[in-house]
Amino acid sequence: FRSENDGNLWTAINENLPNLVIKAITVNTKGHVYIGTLGHGIFKSTNNGDTWSEVNTGLNFRDINALFAYRPDDIIIAATNGGGIYRTTNDGQSWSRTNATTSRRLSQYTNSFYEELNSRNPVASNNGEGLFISASKGLNWSPEDTTNIRELDVNCATQLPNGLYMIGLRYKGLMVWDDLEYEWVSVGNNATGVTALVRNSKGTIFVVYPN
Secondary structure, X not given: OEOOOOOOOOEOOOOOOOOOOEEEEEEOOOOOEEEEEEOOOEEEEOOOOOOOEEOOOOOOOOEEEEEEXXXXXXXXXXXXXXXXXXXXXXOOOOOEEOHHHHOHHHHHHEEEEEEOOOOOXXXXXXXXXXXXXXXXXXXXXXXXXXXOHHHOOEEEEEEOOOOOEEEEEOOOOEEEEEOOOOEEEEEOOOOOOOOEEEEOOOOOEEEEOOO
C-alpha cells in the first residue's frame, strides 16, 4: 500500500506482483522501491509503486527476510532465508552473495537490518548469533562483541542516541546494554516477543509486539 498524505489514505499498489506475501521493503536515494517476497524474490518499482518488475538475476534464494539501503552508494542488501546475505551495486540488475555464508546461523536466520548511528554501516540482527556489522558496504560481516548476546535469540535491533544497543527478543521483550554492569538489562514489557523495532532521527523508539 502507498500513502501520499502522511498516512491518512492508503492505496493498494500490487500491479504485476505474483505474490502478496511481502516481508521487507526499502527505498534508495533515487526513490526506487524494493520489496522482498516469500518465494518470489525481490521486485523493484521506479514509478512510486505503480508497477513492479522482478530483479532476481544472481539471487539463488527467493525467500527474503530483510532489505537494507546503504544510501551513501545506493547499495541494496538482502537477507535470504537459508541462503545468506546478497547485495546489488547496480540498482538491482544483478545480485552477488556476501561472506555472510561463513556463519551458518547468519546465513539462515538474519531477519532485520539497521543503520549504525555514526558510521552509517549496516548492522544485521540474527536469531541465535546476535549482531553482525559490515564496514564494507555489506560485502563482509563480523560479529559485534556483546557479551552473552548469542543466548538471547535476537529478532531485531537498533542503536540508542547514546550509542548503546537496544535489542528486541523473539520471546522475551526488549533489552538494552548496560556499560557499567556489562550486561543486558530488560526494559519495558518482557512478557512477549518483539517483531520490529526502529528509532527515528529524534531518538524516539517504536516497537511492535505480536497480538
